[in-house]
Amino acid sequence: MSFRPSPALVNIALYGISLAALLLLMRWLEFRFMIHDHSTELYIGLIALMFTGLGIWLAVKLATPKVKEVVVERITYVETREIDVSQIEKTGLTKRELEILNLMAGGKSNQEIAETIFISLSTVKTHVASIFAKLDVKRRTQAIEKAKSLQIIL
Amino acid sequence: MSFRPSPALVNIALYGISLAALLLLMRWLEFRFMIHDHSTELYIGLIALMFTGLGIWLAVKLATPKVKEVVVERITYVETREIDVSQIEKTGLTKRELEILNLMAGGKSNQEIAETIFISLSTVKTHVASIFAKLDVKRRTQAIEKAKSLQIIL
DNA sequence: TCCCCGTTCGTACCAAAGTATGACAGGACG
DNA sequence: CGTCCTGTCATACTTTGGTACGAACGGGGA
Numbered sequence: 001m002s003f004r005p006s007p008a009l010v011n012i013a014l015y016g017i018s019l020a021a022l023l024l025l026m027r028w029l030e031f032r033f034m035i036h037d038h039s040t041e042l043y044i045g046l047i048a049l050m051f052t053g054l055g056i057w058l059a060v061k062l063a064t065p066k067v068k069e070v071v072v073e074r075i076t077y078v079e080t081r082e083i084d085v086s087q088i089e090k091t092g093l094t095k096r097e098l099e100i101l102n103l104m105a106g107g108k109s110n111q112e113i114a115e116t117i118f119i120s121l122s123t124v125k126t127h128v129a130s131i132f133a134k135l136d137v138k139r140r141t142q143a144i145e146k147a148k149s150l151q152i153i154l
Numbered sequence: 155m156s157f158r159p160s161p162a163l164v165n166i167a168l169y170g171i172s173l174a175a176l177l178l179l180m181r182w183l184e185f186r187f188m189i190h191d192h193s194t195e196l197y198i199g200l201i202a203l204m205f206t207g208l209g210i211w212l213a214v215k216l217a218t219p220k221v222k223e224v225v226v227e228r229i230t231y232v233e234t235r236e237i238d239v240s241q242i243e244k245t246g247l248t249k250r251e252l253e254i255l256n257l258m259a260g261g262k263s264n265q266e267i268a269e270t271i272f273i274s275l276s277t278v279k280t281h282v283a284s285i286f287a288k289l290d291v292k293r294r295t296q297a298i299e300k301a302k303s304l305q306i307i308l
Numbered sequence: 309t310c311c312c313c314g315t316t317c318g319t320a321c322c323a324a325a326g327t328a329t330g331a332c333a334g335g336a337c338g
Numbered sequence: 339c340g341t342c343c344t345g346t347c348a349t350a351c352t353t354t355g356g357t358a359c360g361a362a363c364g365g366g367g368a
Contacts, residue, residue, distance in 0.1 A: 047202060051206045052205045052206075052209040054205075054206050054209055055205060055211070055212065056209040058206065059212075059213030059214055060213055063214070094345085096344075104295065107293060107297075107298075107300075108295075110325065111324080120347055120348080122347050122348055122349085123345075123347060125325080125326070125327090126345085126346080127346095128325080137261070139263060140295060140326090141258065141261040141262075141298065144298070248313090248315085250316095251314095263353095263355085264354070273315085273317085277315075277317060277318095279355080281315085282356075284314095286356080292356085293355085293356085309368100310367105312365100312368100313364100313366090313367105314363100314365090315363085316362080316363080316364105317360105317362080319358100319359085319360090321357080321358085322355105322358105323354105323356070323357090324354080324355065324356080325352100325355075326351100326353070326354080327350100327352075327353090328351085328352100331347080331348080334343105334344090334345090335342105335344085335345105336342085338341090338342105
């Protein structure tokens with residue numbers, strides 16, 4: 001990296017130099033126009049124009065750098081899995097059966113399911129058998145597989 | 155919404171009015187300073203100062219409006235499911251065990267797995283037991299559940 | 309060479325899952 | 339009121355799953 005003076009200092013220096021140069025120009029113009037007794041309006045107009053230009057130049061130079069548009073794309077990955085109610089209705093699974101199906105998918109044994117929802121093992125078996133019939137499967141692993149593919153469970 | 159003239163037109167009009175007003179002021183100042191024969195330098199300085207100010211004001215006003223930063227959050231619904239090889243290595247599952255794990259997740263019984271890959275039921279059981287040990291589970295449904303959560307299987 | 313590991317297979321046994329059938333209670337509905 | 343559905347529970351039985359051994363074979367690394 002080479003040496004770079006601060007932008008503020010550069011601007012101040014430039015402003016000073018410009019001002020000095022312009023004052024000299026003014027003086028020169030002053031004498032010329034005064035001596036030849038020309039219209040002062042043109043003189044004033046010129047000064048006005050130049051200093052307007054200087055002002056614009058200054059403003060542009062000193063203005064805080066423009067904020068560039070930054071489009072930040074934040075991509076959020078979301079699981080699309082959602083329960084498909086229509087599929088549940090198609091299978092004809094009852095609330096209780098669905099409950100047990102979810103517990104089954106959670107890796108629970110029939111005994112654990114029974115203990116979780118406070119019913120007997122027999123009842124769980126009945127429900128499970130009913131679930132198998134409605135999902136047209138023979139094993140709990142198949143039931144889970146099918147229920148997931150039908151988006152009956154997550 | 156009420157009527158809003160274009161900013162450009164407003165600026166041009168303002169510039170015109172300002173210029174006219176300043177020229178009038180100049181004229182007034184001109185007569186006063188000329189008549190009283192005061193230093194023209196002060197006069198020029200004043201004009202310079204005013205028009206520098208005008209220039210700055212103009213530049214600021216005419217500057218293109220700052221562009222606001224736009225943050226776009228895009229929610230992408232994407233299936234992120236992919237096999238995590240590092241997880242497989244962590245569990246220490248062998249190729250064969252992985253194969254059987256996938257068949258298990260497909261809802262196949264041990265007997266069906268045996269027939270699929272042409273090995274005996276005993277061997278399948280051995281592999282399955284090994285899988286359970288490595289995944290630290292007690293049932294196949296748990297194994298499937300865990301394997302899916304670890305992204306060992308899809 | 310020897311040993312570890314993965315893969316294979318077997319037997320025996322117990323636990324869990326699944327099947328079949330029947331029964332009873334309560335709510336919804338015509 | 340009777341019927342159907344859901345949910346509950348039980349018994350008996352078969353099948354499948356899971357555990358616990360042991361054993362054989364072959365490839366590859368110390």
